[in-house]
Amino acid sequence: MRESYHEQLDSISDRLVVMTSMVGTAVGAATRALLEADVSFADRVIAGDAEVDTLRTDLDESLLELMARQAPVAGDLRTVVASLRISAEVERMGDLAVHIAKVARMRYPEVAVVPELRSTISSMGETAERMAGKAGAVIANRDLAAAAELETDDDEMDRLHRSLFLVLLDHDWVHKVEPAVDVALLGRYYERYADHAVSTARRIVYLVTGRYPQDATPA
Amino acid sequence: MRESYHEQLDSISDRLVVMTSMVGTAVGAATRALLEADVSFADRVIAGDAEVDTLRTDLDESLLELMARQAPVAGDLRTVVASLRISAEVERMGDLAVHIAKVARMRYPEVAVVPELRSTISSMGETAERMAGKAGAVIANRDLAAAAELETDDDEMDRLHRSLFLVLLDHDWVHKVEPAVDVALLGRYYERYADHAVSTARRIVYLVTGRYPQDATPA
Numbered sequence: 001m002r003e004s005y006h007e008q009l010d011s012i013s014d015r016l017v018v019m020t021s022m023v024g025t026a027v028g029a030a031t032r033a034l035l036e037a038d039v040s041f042a043d044r045v046i047a048g049d050a051e052v053d054t055l056r057t058d059l060d061e062s063l064l065e066l067m068a069r070q071a072p073v074a075g076d077l078r079t080v081v082a083s084l085r086i087s088a089e090v091e092r093m094g095d096l097a098v099h100i101a102k103v104a105r106m107r108y109p110e111v112a113v114v115p116e117l118r119s120t121i122s123s124m125g126e127t128a129e130r131m132a133g134k135a136g137a138v139i140a141n142r143d144l145a146a147a148a149e150l151e152t153d154d155d156e157m158d159r160l161h162r163s164l165f166l167v168l169l170d171h172d173w174v175h176k177v178e179p180a181v182d183v184a185l186l187g188r189y190y191e192r193y194a195d196h197a198v199s200t201a202r203r204i205v206y207l208v209t210g211r212y213p214q215d216a217t218p219a
Numbered sequence: 220m221r222e223s224y225h226e227q228l229d230s231i232s233d234r235l236v237v238m239t240s241m242v243g244t245a246v247g248a249a250t251r252a253l254l255e256a257d258v259s260f261a262d263r264v265i266a267g268d269a270e271v272d273t274l275r276t277d278l279d280e281s282l283l284e285l286m287a288r289q290a291p292v293a294g295d296l297r298t299v300v301a302s303l304r305i306s307a308e309v310e311r312m313g314d315l316a317v318h319i320a321k322v323a324r325m326r327y328p329e330v331a332v333v334p335e336l337r338s339t340i341s342s343m344g345e346t347a348e349r350m351a352g353k354a355g356a357v358i359a360n361r362d363l364a365a366a367a368e369l370e371t372d373d374d375e376m377d378r379l380h381r382s383l384f385l386v387l388l389d390h391d392w393v394h395k396v397e398p399a400v401d402v403a404l405l406g407r408y409y410e411r412y413a414d415h416a417v418s419t420a421r422r423i424v425y426l427v428t429g430r431y432p433q434d435a436t437p438a
Contacts, residue, residue, distance in 0.1 A: 064300060071290035081283060081303065088304070169397050178388050180396040181403040188404065 005070050008062070012083050015059050017136045019090045020200075022052050024132030026097035027193060031125025033104035034186070035118055037111045045101035052094040056087045063087075075207070082203045086139065089196040093132065096193045103182055112182045114175050117167055121183070124160050124190040127153055131197035138201040142208050147201040151213060157194040161187050224289050227281070231302050234278050236355045238309045239419075241271050243351030245316035246412060250344025252323035253405070254337055256330045264320035271313040275306045282306075294426070301422045305358065308415040312351065315412045322401055331401045333394050336386055340402070343379050343409040346372055350416040357420040361427050366420040370432060376413040380406050 026045045033041035063084050066072070072080055103112050113121045131153050137146040164187045167173070168180055205213050245264045252260035282303050285291070291299055322331050332340050350372050356365040383406045386392070387399055424432050 064296060067286070067300075068292045068296050073287045077283060077287050081286075084300065084303065085307070088307070165400075168400060173396050177392050177396060177399040180400055181384075181387060184400040184403050185407065188407065 005066075005072075005076075008066055008070075009076070009079060012059060012062060012066075012080075013139055015055060015062075016083060016086055016090065017140045019052055019055050019059075019087065019094075020132050020136035020139065022048070022055075023090055023093040023097055024129045024136070026052075026094055027100065027125060027132065027190075028129040030097045030100035030104065031122065031128075033101050034112055034125075035122055037104065037108050039105060039108045042101040042104040042108070046098055046105070049094050049098045052091055056091040059087045060084060078207055082207055086200050086203055089200050090135075093193050093196045096189045096196075099189045100186060103186055107182065112179065113186070114179050114183070117164060117183055120160055120164050120167070121186060121190075124157065124164075124187070127157050127160065128190050128193045128197075131157075131194055135197045135200045138204045142204055144205060144208060147205045147213065150198050150201045154194050154198045157191060161191045224285070224291075224295075227285055227289075228295070228298060231278060231281060231285075231299075232358055234274060234281075235302060235305055235309065236359045238271060238274050238278075238306065238313075239351050239355035239358065241267070241274075242309055242312040242316055243348045243355070245271075245313055246319065246344060246351065246409075247348040249316045249319035249323065250341065250347075252320050253331055253344075254341055256323065256327050258324060258327045261320040261324040261327070265317055265324070268313050268317045271310055275310040278306050279303060297426055301426055305419050305422055308419045309354075312412050312415045315408045315415075318408045319405060322405055326401065331398065332405070333398045333402070336383060336402055339379055339383050339386070340405060340409075343376065343383075343406070346376050346379065347409050347412045347416075350376075350413055354416045354419045357423045361423055363424060363427060366424045366432065369417050369420045373413050373417045376410060380410045 026048060029041045030045045032038060033045065063080055067077075067080055070076075106112070111118075131150055134146045134150050134153070137143045138150070164183060168183060173180065202212050205211075245267060248260045249264045251257060252264065282299055286296075286299055289295075325331070330337075350369055353365045353369050353372070356362045357369070383402060387402060392399065421431050424430075
């Protein structure tokens with residue numbers, strides 16, 4: 001019985017890793033849709049999110065069943081509750097990738113991002129995708145080094161976000177209001193995506209060490 | 220023992236109601252800070268959020284303890300898990316009120332919102348505050364009528380959000396990019412705030428009826 005219980009916990013961890021991988025791919029594809037005005041990529045991200053949602057619903061049901069049947073305590077209970085929270089965070093990362101894809105779709109056949117901000121958005125997309133991969137590694141292997149890297153990646157995301165606003169609010173902005181609003185919202189989506197990836201990792205760090213990194217709480 | 224257990228569940232519900240009341244007051248004060256460029260209101264919202272965070276942390280600890288000691292099953296387990304999720308949603312509503320207050324603070328002594336959008340933002344603030352109150356009623360009394368009203372309120376919030384974008388992206392926009400970016404982000408904060416209020420109510424509806432309203436899932 002105990003064996004099967006830990007097998008169930010392992011399966012939950014595996015499914016969370018699959019979800020992080022899916023939302024990592026999604027944010028990468030959404031960024032490509034955005035920068036190349038590629039509507040087929042945008043549509044794939046938008047349609048693919050239903051699968052993430054289903055995985056999350058199934059996972060949450062498994063967690064409830066596991067709690068009801070096994071009544072875990074102490075560390076096991078904390079792991080189950082952390083998994084519930086992580087599934088919510090990762091699902092939200094998928095939603096944010098969809099928001100990005102929808103901006104690409106809305107402006108198609110135009111490229112929503114003005115030329116002088118494309119490299120910033122491209123870096124934000126790469127950072128986001130990398131962070132999803134690392135969040136998966138943290139969940140799979142309780143990899144504290146990857147968790148620490150995520151904190152640095154998040155600082156990088158914040159730096160990119162600030163630099164985006166510097167261009168946006170510069171007096172030399174020659175574009176209209178619409179592309180400004182688009183990149184302001186896009187910046188927010190990437191930043192929130194990164195916050196969720198970090199928060200996921202922090203929950204695992206807490207399970208392993210009993211404290212949040214750098215006295216931070218999950219975002 | 221069973222009695223004390225249900226007393227604990229009641230206490231949890233009471234604490235969630237207090238949290239919704241606090242974040243309702245916060246979004247009202249943040250809106251006032253915004254529209255009146257009143258920095259003291261903004262600061263109160265920003266400082267007050269720590270209390271919401273503490274309530275949430277304490278509540279989550281109580282829920283974990285309750286799960287560990289009582290090993291609830293069936294409806295009780297679902298109630299406990301829903302409470303964990305609701306505490307996260309309500310805390311997030313508090314964060315969004317802080318984001319609104321920070322925009323007010325950043326633009327002080329200017330009013331961040333351009334004159335032609337002040338009544339829209341004022342309505343969004345009122346709607347948000349009202350929704351927090353109703354979310355509290357849904358939690359306190361499992362009030363399904365209030366839950367249904369929240370769906371309508373959310374439609375109203377979406378309508379306000381769209382009307383804000385119509386003004387923002389109109390060719391007659393005479394303002395610079397900065398106020399456009401401010402209201403675009405503010406619109407997003409109010410809209411997310413409303414989403415969380417609705418999601419909170421849907422979780423209670425699910426506990427009571429076994430299904431989500433209008434086949435919706437929590438936002």
